[in-house]
Amino acid sequence: MSEPGRLLKNSRLEAIVVLTLWLITMIWTVGVSYWLGYGRDPSSLRFFLGIPDWVFFGVILPWAFSTIATIIFATRGMKDDDLGREQESGHE
Amino acid sequence: MNNFNLTPDSVDVIFAFSLYLVGVLALGVISHRFMQRGSFVKEYFLGNRGLGPWVLALTIAATAVSGGTFMGFPSLIYTNGWVMALWIASYMIVPLTTMALLGKRLNQVARISGAVTLPDVFRDRFQSPALGLTATIIILICLTVNLVAQFKAGGTVMMVAMQLPPVNVSLFGLQVERGYLIGLVVFAATVIGYTAYGGFWAVTWTDVLEGMVMLIGVVLLAILAIGKVPEIDGKTGLDAASERLRRINPELVTAPGPSPKTHESAKAATTAEPASSGFLPLGSAFSFFVMWSIIGVGQPGGMVRLMAFKDTPSLRRSILLVAGYYVLTYIGLLIIFICARAIFPKEYLGKMGDESRGEPDSIMPVMIRYCAPHPLIAGFLLAAPYAAIMSTVAAFLLLISSSIVRDIYQRMIRPNASNKTLKYASIGVTVIVGIVVLIGAMNPPTFLQYIIVFSTSGLGCAFAFPMALTIFWKRTTRSGAIAGMLGGVLTVFALYGLGWIDGAGRMRESLGWLPGWGQPKFSAMAPYNLAGLDPLVWGLALSCGLTVGVSLLTKPDETQMRKYFPPEGG
Numbered sequence: 001m002s003e004p005g006r007l008l009k010n011s012r013l014e015a016i017v018v019l020t021l022w023l024i025t026m027i028w029t030v031g032v033s034y035w036l037g038y039g040r041d042p043s044s045l046r047f048f049l050g051i052p053d054w055v056f057f058g059v060i061l062p063w064a065f066s067t068i069a070t071i072i073f074a075t076r077g078m079k080d081d082d083l084g085r086e087q088e089s090g091h092e
Numbered sequence: 093m094n095n096f097n098l099t100p101d102s103v104d105v106i107f108a109f110s111l112y113l114v115g116v117l118a119l120g121v122i123s124h125r126f127m128q129r130g131s132f133v134k135e136y137f138l139g140n141r142g143l144g145p146w147v148l149a150l151t152i153a154a155t156a157v158s159g160g161t162f163m164g165f166p167s168l169i170y171t172n173g174w175v176m177a178l179w180i181a182s183y184m185i186v187p188l189t190t191m192a193l194l195g196k197r198l199n200q201v202a203r204i205s206g207a208v209t210l211p212d213v214f215r216d217r218f219q220s221p222a223l224g225l226t227a228t229i230i231i232l233i234c235l236t237v238n239l240v241a242q243f244k245a246g247g248t249v250m251m252v253a254m255q256l257p258p259v260n261v262s263l264f265g266l267q268v269e270r271g272y273l274i275g276l277v278v279f280a281a282t283v284i285g286y287t288a289y290g291g292f293w294a295v296t297w298t299d300v301l302e303g304m305v306m307l308i309g310v311v312l313l314a315i316l317a318i319g320k321v322p323e324i325d326g327k328t329g330l331d332a333a334s335e336r337l338r339r340i341n342p343e344l345v346t347a348p349g350p351s352p353k354t355h356e357s358a359k360a361a362t363t364a365e366p367a368s369s370g371f372l373p374l375g376s377a378f379s380f381f382v383m384w385s386i387i388g389v390g391q392p393g394g395m396v397r398l399m400a401f402k403d404t405p406s407l408r409r410s411i412l413l414v415a416g417y418y419v420l421t422y423i424g425l426l427i428i429f430i431c432a433r434a435i436f437p438k439e440y441l442g443k444m445g446d447e448s449r450g451e452p453d454s455i456m457p458v459m460i461r462y463c464a465p466h467p468l469i470a471g472f473l474l475a476a477p478y479a480a481i482m483s484t485v486a487a488f489l490l491l492i493s494s495s496i497v498r499d500i501y502q503r504m505i506r507p508n509a510s511n512k513t514l515k516y517a518s519i520g521v522t523v524i525v526g527i528v529v530l531i532g533a534m535n536p537p538t539f540l541q542y543i544i545v546f547s548t549s550g551l552g553c554a555f556a557f558p559m560a561l562t563i564f565w566k567r568t569t570r571s572g573a574i575a576g577m578l579g580g581v582l583t584v585f586a587l588y589g590l591g592w593i594d595g596a597g598r599m600r601e602s603l604g605w606l607p608g609w610g611q612p613k614f615s616a617m618a619p620y621n622l623a624g625l626d627p628l629v630w631g632l633a634l635s636c637g638l639t640v641g642v643s644l645l646t647k648p649d650e651t652q653m654r655k656y657f658p659p660e661g662g
Binding site for chain 2: 004005007008010011012014015018019021022025026029030033034037038039040042045047049050051052054055058059060062063066067069070071073074075078079080081083084085086
């Protein structure tokens with residue numbers, strides 16, 4: 001397989017992984033916040049370190065999840081590819 | 093020009109502030125020397141594709157974090173409370189969507205074609221000057237509008253930092269507030285100076301300094317703010333702040349946040365009808381998740397930086413750095429301004445609605461002045477929002493001048509222009525664009541936040557899908573890309589236009605059949621949200637649909653397809 005072809009194949013796969021992670025975090029964040037936070041009776045709220053429970057489960061927790069996912073993606077998931085040489089015959 | 097006396101505090105503040113400005117200018121001068129021989133245009137506008145991980149990370153983060161983040165966002169947290177955590181939440185995934193999604197492949201495509209600017213990529217991939225010019229014009233319009241708003245924010249921070257007694261001066265027949273004018277000119281001179289003189293390297297190196305100043309500023313201010321919240325029922329810190337918010341208005345700790353009528357900015361609402369929902373109804377929560385994570389993909393400032401990194405390990409490391417940066421910045425800002433609301437329960441609310449200059453966004457400098465234990469620290473902290481604005485302005489200035497010099501002059505008028513000519517043209521155009529925007533900001537527009545969101549949405553809807561499809565889907569055609577670009581940006585323009593017509597209370601009868609027409613809004617400048625969704629969602633959907641649909645109806649250019657999409661089996 002040619003080197004430029006490999007980059008294309010890898011980057012397409014990586015794009016699919018990123019979009020999947022986007023979908024998971026979107027559904028988690030908007031869904032859980034809607035479920036726990038919208039129209040919530042304020043007297044039933046619990047606070048963790050001053051953070052309302054719905055923010056903790058709907059924003060802080062998925063943020064922690066995405067941070068871990070980002071670390072795994074950037075250290076192990078994403079492949080190193082040769083970016084190719086500059087086209088010097090262009091318009092320089 | 094009497095009454096120029098500064099308080100001793102202000103002298104200290106200005107001293108700390110000046111140190112920062114000197115640092116920024118010094119970096120600009122050094123980077124000018126760093127510029128190598130060879131292609132001037134590629135060096136000046138793209139740093140010769142040599143960005144390593146740290147510079148790439150900080151330049152992407154510092155460009156994305158703008159005047160809106162440090163002025164508009166804080167005032168929204170102060171006004172609406174904890175629901176703003178959901179408003180900003182998609183920054184959790186932004187490092188992946190804006191860097192990992194397109195980065196590697198975009199960099200490769202730019203190398204194959206020798207592209208220096210974003211319009212270059214479109215133009216070369218489809219061999220279509222018309223497509224390149226369309227992209228250039230969209231960038232010019234959206235970024236110039238955005239720049240005026242950023243300049244205003246820059247002038248305002250400086251004005252607050254100096255705390256001069258308000259005096260109006262007359263300039264070319266305009267009445268301008270003196271402190272604002274001085275702030276604006278100092279701001280403009282610094283940023284135009286280093287950008288024009290040092291080009292891309294100056295912009296990215298100062299981004300590193302500015303990015304660090306912002307980060308340290310936010311973290312330090314968050315720690316100071318938590319300590320300043322008055323105790324309540326034995327609770328301290330953030331716990332006390334949330335408890336105080338709950339007592340001020342329970343809507344501040346739940347979603348969807350306060351409704352327009354429950355805070356005093358209801359003045360800006362168009363009717364006295366009770367509002368049907370709070371600040372962030374479900375449709376808006378979804379819209380803003382898309383806003384930062386997907387609209388961010390289509391920002392020219394970010395994409396140009398993705399064309400400039402050196403190798404893939406640099407990209408991977410900088411994704412990690414950016415992720416850490418956003419956690420600290422955004423969680424830090426949330427904490428600071430939740431505390432601000434607890435400390436000042438309503439002192440700065442009354443001013444929120446009227447959107448007159450400097451007032452809706454004054455909570456950031458106010459908190460800094462209140463929390464800083466010494467004026468020198470206040471000066472350093474005030475440099476943080478200033479740095480945020482400056483780094484964004486520098487990036488946009490350079491993008492605008494690259495559009496004029498590279499995309500229009502070099503590629504359409506004089507392809508054989510010498511390096512020397514291009515050098516003087518680039519520096520000259522950067523200075524002229526800066527001065528034009530400076531004059532625009534002398535009599536500044538109001539509604540800072542809406543202008544920034546409007547132009548950012550326009551760019552994102554124009555470029556996110558057409559670019560992603562151009563580089564990943566070989567069946568994309570030039571007609572498809574043009575249709576997608578124009579469809580996206582025009583949808584955003586149209587829905588904002590409708591919102592302004594509605595906000596002005598016009599055409600109530602003839603357009604009354606539109607769902608939600610004439611409903612109370614947070615501001616007369618707010619867009620028309622069709623079916624409760626922000627214009628950007630419609631713009632993105634239409635842009636994607638048009639790019640794919642029109643591409644399938646037209647024939648792709650086989651030669652270009654082979655050039656950019658090598659056979660995988662070979």
